[in-house]
Amino acid sequence: MKVVVMGAGVIGVTTAYYLANQGVEVVVLDRQTGPGLETSYANAGELSYGMTSPWAAPGIPVKAIKWLFMKRRPLFIWPLISPTMWMWSIQMIRNCNAESYRINKSRMVRISNYSRDVMPDLIDETGIDYEGREQGTLQLFRTEKQLKGSRADQEILTEFNSPFEELDRDGCIVAEPALTNVRDKFVGGLRLTADRTGDCRMFTIALAEKAAEMGVQFQYGQSIRGIAVENGRVAGVDTELAGRITGDKYVCALGSYAPRFLKPLGLKLPVYPVKGYSVTLPVIDDAKAPQSTLMDETHKVAITRLGDRIRVAGTAEIAGYSNRLGPHATDTVKHVIGDLFPGGGDLGQAEGWTGLRPMTPDGTPVLGATQYDNLYLNTGHGTLGWTMACGSGRVVADVVLGKDPDISMDGLTAERYG
Structure with missing residues (x-):
């Protein structure tokens, strides 16, 4: 199986790592010259498991x-x-409001706590340093x-x-x-x-290097023009320099830019x-x-x-x-x-x-399957991308491979937006 991951920030790189760790051929596309050069570059450095909360709260x-x-x-x-x-x-x-806050927080904490639990295993497996x-x-x-x-x-x-x-x-x-x-x-x-705490960009670079050693192909300087759909399935990712790049399955980890490429496909994400x-x-x-x-x-x-x-x-x-x-x-x-x-x-x-x-307006990222059976999402993490990266990367990798993830996907997918 070949999976094309769009985006080489901390979310895209962790997703690629977990896919490669299970024997998948992975190609990662990013318009920048290296990994972690946009939102992952100089964020707060917090792995905020205890402060995982939606911005939308009573009184805000x-x-x-x-x-x-x-x-x-x-x-x-x-x-x-x-x-x-x-x-x-x-x-x-x-x-x-109080009811929405409790629902949204419970969904976010589910991912955050899972990320807290699996990240030490990733560090042990890779031995990477990130000034943690x-x-x-x-x-x-x-x-x-x-x-x-x-x-x-x-x-x-x-x-x-x-x-x-x-x-x-x-x-x-x-x-x-x-x-x-x-x-x-x-x-x-x-x-x-x-x-x-830790340096998110340092983590992203080190993990990308490990993923490359495992066979992940990183194609930098590849600006995406669009996601091509044929016969109700994603047929490839059209880039400015390399033309159409194809795979069996595709993961969109483009952060704030995800809606721009998903809207033409009929996926209107409120990110x-x-x-x-x-x-x-x-x-x-x-x-x-x-x-x-x-x-x-x-x-x-x-x-x-x-x-x-x-x-x-x-x-x-x-x-x-x-x-x-x-x-x-x-x-x-x-x-x-x-x-x-x-x-x-x-x-x-x-x-x-x-x-x-x-x-996202409810604070929870958008993970997993879409209406297209070979397109998956890993975006919308807000200020908590670094905090949730390992958990959401592992969950999405499992979903892509048809495995039951360790946590429930209820309320985490695009379905909650209809």
Whole structure:
């Protein structure tokens, strides 16, 4: 069997690895010059098993309005003349209720926990290095209101078997000693002990190399023009340089761009690009730098330690497919690292980046089979592609091969959108 995987980000590469690991001939297509050069390039670095939640939650519409008026706001919305954007936004708002939140979170956690469980096996099998750490994530609360509000989240974490610790100010400092220098800026936190960190792009490159050693053929610089359908089945992937590339089965792992290629096939997925920003800066004083991952609840900014570097990521900007990195785009993330870990990293050497997160209105990715019996999906992971990569890659590989996956696919496929 020959499988063509579209996309060489962390999702496409993990899918290719799991297929090749079961003896499948695999070809991976990507328009970039190598793996992990778009959304996987400089994300937050969090393996956020404990923080797996849909953005569409009760109270979010009201919070979103408040965020839009913050000086260093976590949300930007550009009022584009785009029916797709507004329809996606309406669908998301419709999911902002308690019942939908619980359903959507349970689906997301199912994938996230599975990914948490299978990733160590992949690391043992391959021996790849990705600057991984297993010291958890500290969700930092600057106000008592935030701390009290986390009690509802704790109930859900308990329900879904996600270990955590509620910490007072001193407990937060034990978890992240450098916070002692700013102890007056927060009141407590929630430490998610099963979370891990690591460089997603480093992981993607290393896994692609292992997959290539197993026989996976990576064709870079191949811009896809379209997916060809003949007699009710996918007949091939048309590229600008190599013409039509054919296989027995096909996996679409194109992130935010998946809807552009699937819509002509009658597959209208509500996956929309939500832009995020990050900066990466060198550590200059280890005693003043973070040791693992911290999430600033006020600004919705993640700070992650990656070896001798610090990655700071956040902001949600709804602006279509724009990849523009404006002069003030990273002001918020720079403010947070300077505010919480002053002197830990060199902001003067901070490298800015922006990427498009493929978001669904309900937060859950779209996996598995489609109406075409040889076309499969692995997209729509939003901010959790790195977190869910191993789990969704293994699940989709099993579905492609006609095997029963280890987790239920109920509510994870395109069928939930009709």
